[in-house]
Amino acid sequence: MIRISHLSKVYPGGVTALRDISLEVRPGEVISVIGPSGCGKSTLVRCIEGLEAPSAGTIETGSSRLGMVFQQFNVFPHLSVLDNVTLGPVKLRGIPREEAEQRGMELLRTVGLAEKARRMPDSLSGGQKQRVGIARCLSMDPDVLLFDEPTSALDQTMKTEVFGVISELAKQGMTMVIVTHELEFARKVSTRVLFMHDGEICEEGTPEQVFDHPQKTLTQIFIRNRRSLIFQVDSREYDLYKFNADIEWFCQRNHLGKKYFTLELITEELLTHFLPFSGPIHFRIYLNDEKKLAMEIEQESCSSPIVDSPEADEISLMILQGLCASIRERQEGASRFLDIVVNDVYNQD
Ligand code: ADP
Numbered sequence: 001m002i003r004i005s006h007l008s009k010v011y012p013g014g015v016t017a018l019r020d021i022s023l024e025v026r027p028g029e030v031i032s033v034i035g036p037s038g039c040g041k042s043t044l045v046r047c048i049e050g051l052e053a054p055s056a057g058t059i060e061t062g063s064s065r066l067g068m069v070f071q072q073f074n075v076f077p078h079l080s081v082l083d084n085v086t087l088g089p090v091k092l093r094g095i096p097r098e099e100a101e102q103r104g105m106e107l108l109r110t111v112g113l114a115e116k117a118r119r120m121p122d123s124l125s126g127g128q129k130q131r132v133g134i135a136r137c138l139s140m141d142p143d144v145l146l147f148d149e150p151t152s153a154l155d156q157t158m159k160t161e162v163f164g165v166i167s168e169l170a171k172q173g174m175t176m177v178i179v180t181h182e183l184e185f186a187r188k189v190s191t192r193v194l195f196m197h198d199g200e201i202c203e204e205g206t207p208e209q210v211f212d213h214p215q216k217t218l219t220q221i222f223i224r225n226r227r228s229l230i231f232q233v234d235s236r237e238y239d240l241y242k243f244n245a246d247i248e249w250f251c252q253r254n255h256l257g258k259k260y261f262t263l264e265l266i267t268e269e270l271l272t273h274f275l276p277f278s279g280p281i282h283f284r285i286y287l288n289d290e291k292k293l294a295m296e297i298e299q300e301s302c303s304s305p306i307v308d309s310p311e312a313d314e315i316s317l318m319i320l321q322g323l324c325a326s327i328r329e330r331q332e333g334a335s336r337f338l339d340i341v342v343n344d345v346y347n348q349d
Contacts, residue, residue: 187207
């Protein structure tokens with residue numbers, strides 16, 4: 001449906017956003033495009049949609065009609081929900097209003113918003129607006145739908161609503177290219193995943209291949225880091241509120257309920273009583289292979305024991321040991337590492 005050959009894009013000013021991309025999109029494929037910010041994902045779909053002109057290479061779409069859903073909902077605020085969905089068909093495709101309204105109501109049913117047909121977009125939530133945006137795209141009968149981070153402006157519940165609609169479209173066989181940061185969603189919905197890095201497609205494959213058995217080091221690092229919470233502490237004046245908020249968000253994203261509480265206690269205990277601040281401290285919080293909440297702490301420029309230290313205060317040590325199922329220390333180069341598995345006992349909701 002789409003054939004891209006040797007596509008490159010250099011923006012005025014000299015940023016190279018895409019380097020020699022070749023890609024085919026076949027009927028019924030659901031392709032997720034993942035990768036770090038700035039790697040060119042958005043530029044790729046914008047080039048496909050024709051919003052950006054390629055600097056080199058070609059994009060053939062044949063007779064395919066394309067529709068694009070943006071991060072910022074593409075709804076007209078001055079038109080009712082139904083009028084948003086009938087505008088294109090009536091004005092651009094010359095379809096009689098009555099017919100367009102009938103089809104519009106069908107599309108609103110598809111996205112779960114038939115009840116809101118007469119409402120103005122202002123009265124809708126972000127998730128509902130995004131679903132109207134999707135219905136609006138569908139009203140032009142596209143053969144391929146392109147999504148540019150459709151849920152990044154939404155909170156968790158609203159994300160789920162929009163994912164629900166996209167999954168339903170996937171089931172119906174809609175061909176889609178989806179730029180997303182939501183790896184779990186990408187895994188569930190995609191037939192193929194592209195991992196981009198620095199303007200190139202670094203690795204591609206089925207969700208199982210890319211997420212569970214990535215071949216390239218860059219992909220492995222990206223997947224590992226996306227599943228982790230990384231936080232760096234440079235001094236005793238670190239931003240405690242930001243760290244705790246990140247921990248809570250990580251636990252929420254991973255459906256870990258109230259487990260953030262134990263994590264917060266452990267990090268505070270370590271930062272207050274154990275870590276020597278001999279250099280930057282790196283925290284990586286993740287789920288280990290047994291799906292237990294775990295943490296790796298790297299204290300730079302340190303070669304003496306941290307928790308095993310003879311000077312460790314006995315009460316603090318007891319508290320820490322109670323909060324952790326296990327604590328291991330190791331030395332790697334000039335850094336001291338702590339590997340901690342969080343104790344589940346305190347983690348019941
Ligand atoms: P992603 O979607 O992966 O975050 P983008 O495609 O938005 O990446 O951006 C790729 C690169 O191109 C980045 O370095 C970005 O700063 C640059 N870029 C994006 N849009 C423009 C633009 N309109 N003008 C100049 N540079 C741009």
